[in-house]
Amino acid sequence: MKKIFLFVVLYFPLLAALGQGVFTDPRDSSVYKTMTMGNITWMVENLRYKSSTGTNYFDNDPSNYLPYGALYDWKTAIKVCPDKWHLPNGPEFQKLIDHLDQTGSWKSGPSDKNSFGIQLGGMQDYEGTFTEMNESAYFWTSTEYDNENAEYFSYIVVVKTPVADISRKDDIQDIHGTEKTNKYSVRCVKN
Numbered sequence: 001m002k003k004i005f006l007f008v009v010l011y012f013p014l015l016a017a018l019g020q021g022v023f024t025d026p027r028d029s030s031v032y033k034t035m036t037m038g039n040i041t042w043m044v045e046n047l048r049y050k051s052s053t054g055t056n057y058f059d060n061d062p063s064n065y066l067p068y069g070a071l072y073d074w075k076t077a078i079k080v081c082p083d084k085w086h087l088p089n090g091p092e093f094q095k096l097i098d099h100l101d102q103t104g105s106w107k108s109g110p111s112d113k114n115s116f117g118i119q120l121g122g123m124q125d126y127e128g129t130f131t132e133m134n135e136s137a138y139f140w141t142s143t144e145y146d147n148e149n150a151e152y153f154s155y156i157v158v159v160k161t162p163v164a165d166i167s168r169k170d171d172i173q174d175i176h177g178t179e180k181t182n183k184y185s186v187r188c189v190k191n
Helices: 002-017 062-068 074-080 090-103
Strands: 020-024 031-037 040-043 121-124 130-133 136-144 149-158 161-166
Touching: 031 090, 040 090, 062 121, 074 136, 090 136, 090 149, 090 161
Parallel strands: none
Antiparallel strands: 020 031, 031 040, 121 130, 121 136, 136 149, 149 161
């Protein structure tokens, strides 16, 4: 018991000093690592909350739950973050990209304590096909383009080189985002 107490007393202050922490989702008791970058606190793991609709695990396989989190359609993604957290918008993701480009913290996997912990969870397209696990990660933003399309953030590994991008109309006018019925991962940011 003393070892557990000592671990808790030392571990959490250390995480706070590094700009890191943990958050326990009261809805299902899932524990997420968090990191504050700039003035934004991010979950550095993919959300795993199983909503009653609009949620799948890659290949509908529950064993993908812990390592990759859940995949959500956009309608579910905008309301699935826990209380006092929200789905980030495009400018919040752009701040993340700028910060991680400067610090070189684009490492994949949640085990590196100094990285955003990209989990290459792939996606499920509007036809129901699961693709790109261990090759790419797609994350919804809260930015809606029209009734059928929304903005997303992508992290794709091309010939062992990561490429991070946002499908932003603000950058290129003919960008239309992606179909809201696709299922992508979710990272939440603290309000």
